[in-house]
Amino acid sequence: MAEKGVAQVWRRFDSIYNLIGTHCSNCGTYYFPPRLVCPKCRRKGKLEEYKYKGLGKIHTFSIVRQAPENFKRQVPYVVAQVQLDEGPRLTAQIVNIDPEDVKIGMRVRVCFRKITEYGEGGIIVYGYKFEPTMIVTGHE
Amino acid sequence: MVGIIGYGVYIPRYRIKTEEIACVWGEDGEAMAHGLRVFEKSLPGPDEDVVTISTEAARNAVKYAELDPKRIGAVYVGSESHPYAVKPTGTIVSEAIGCSTDMTCADFEFACKAGTAAVQACMGLVSSKMIDVGLAIGADTAQGRPGDALEYSAAAGGVAILIGKENPVATIETTTSFTTDTPDFWRREGEDFPSHGARFTGEPAYFRHVEEGAKALMKKTDTTIDDYDYFVFHQPNGKFPMAMGKTLGVPMEKLEDSLVVKDIGNTYSASAMMGLARILDIADPGSKIFMVSYGSGAGSDAFSIVVEDEIEAHRGEVPTVDDYIKRKTYVNYSIYAKYRRKIKALG
Numbered sequence: 124m125a126e127k128g129v130a131q132v133w134r135r136f137d138s139i140y141n142l143i144g145t146h147c148s149n150c151g152t153y154y155f156p157p158r159l160v161c162p163k164c165r166r167k168g169k170l171e172e173y174k175y176k177g178l179g180k181i182h183t184f185s186i187v188r189q190a191p192e193n194f195k196r197q198v199p200y201v202v203a204q205v206q207l208d209e210g211p212r213l214t215a216q217i218v219n220i221d222p223e224d225v226k227i228g229m230r231v232r233v234c235f236r237k238i239t240e241y242g243e244g245g246i247i248v249y250g251y252k253f254e255p256t257m258i259v260t261g262h263e
Numbered sequence: 264m265v266g267i268i269g270y271g272v273y274i275p276r277y278r279i280k281t282e283e284i285a286c287v288w289g290e291d292g293e294a295m296a297h298g299l300r301v302f303e304k305s306l307p308g309p310d311e312d313v314v315t316i317s318t319e320a321a322r323n324a325v326k327y328a329e330l331d332p333k334r335i336g337a338v339y340v341g342s343e344s345h346p347y348a349v350k351p352t353g354t355i356v357s358e359a360i361g362c363s364t365d366m367t368c369a370d371f372e373f374a375c376k377a378g379t380a381a382v383q384a385c386m387g388l389v390s391s392k393m394i395d396v397g398l399a400i401g402a403d404t405a406q407g408r409p410g411d412a413l414e415y416s417a418a419a420g421g422v423a424i425l426i427g428k429e430n431p432v433a434t435i436e437t438t439t440s441f442t443t444d445t446p447d448f449w450r451r452e453g454e455d456f457p458s459h460g461a462r463f464t465g466e467p468a469y470f471r472h473v474e475e476g477a478k479a480l481m482k483k484t485d486t487t488i489d490d491y492d493y494f495v496f497h498q499p500n501g502k503f504p505m506a507m508g509k510t511l512g513v514p515m516e517k518l519e520d521s522l523v524v525k526d527i528g529n530t531y532s533a534s535a536m537m538g539l540a541r542i543l544d545i546a547d548p549g550s551k552i553f554m555v556s557y558g559s560g561a562g563s564d565a566f567s568i569v570v571e572d573e574i575e576a577h578r579g580e581v582p583t584v585d586d587y588i589k590r591k592t593y594v595n596y597s598i599y600a601k602y603r604r605k606i607k608a609l610g
Binding site: 137174195197218221238252257258259260261262 | 276308309310311312314315318319322346347355358359361544578579580581582583585586589590592601602604609
């Protein structure tokens, strides 16, 4: 049986797996998710694919305690607006930290996680979430 | 010569103490922890599985090697907890690390040695010049039936190793394998948890295969214990590799640095590879490493590895095994049961 929504998710794999958006080389604006047209430059805009570095900071956040069915196992969890270093702001879960330790302005980096599952026998959707930057031995 | 041009690891943040599990089943936690030499184990978060763990480890490996992922010609993921029964883990991992479509990919399964089997496959492809670089991953979110002895050690983690010829950080001199039909541990299709032959997993299984694998490698390379600086054996618990070392006459100081099992448990397909990664994190150039993995069913893969000068140019770029071991938070058995999907009402 064909499963509803598979193609819709599949079309976004590039952007949700690897944080691929667009950059307008005419006005210098970065976009995420990717856009087909630069809303600032319109016809003069020159959009090219851009892979974000995956670093940013928490602009604002909320702790979710009443969750949809698919997310009940994760309660309580944090959903934040993350401001990427290149400019765009996106909504994502913050993981690898206790919710009470999350702070506005905290540095975060992208990580790869399971987003949701289409039921027990359905596809598993993977994509980006963010976590606090890690201490790396020997890194200056 | 073919070698490791990069490697990366990933260990989830969550830990549960052996004492916490023992308390639920009325066992003596302290005695259990000291008996098994496993004091705590890692477990995956509710949104982590072999795909996410493999991807994080692979991203670390690619960054460590400063490699354009489009040069990777093969992605093999060894695990016994692939999230899909049909749909390769490697396809998702390769897209998530930015590989090209011009590559081959497959999932491997050989209990705890699926990762090293993937390393051998990549070695073959690179040596025969069929591919430039191969990515071999060993990752697991191991299952242990509640109340079973395995529950104290079945853990989660992953190691990704890039195999190539250009400027390796460690050269793989040679590899040998020892394989038999030994039903010491298995999981049938559709079963949630594995079964095992209890004490049968020791003498005729782990010890025979690791010992024969080690002897075969020493015979092939005409070397002795004294020719190696570090030893890595598969770590189903802390007790087995220590006993193996004693049998083979390996001094404890050559073995203890690889024993990550006491802090994170048995990461199954990543187990021996995690020990190797820890050695690669600390070993001086010129050091010789002797590794034997073990997979139930049963078989062992033995490797003779030499650390190269190149390794010093790559350190400090990605988290080490110890960085991940230190990054932890403890959960109690209830949270563990929730995250590991042992509460069926939650689906």
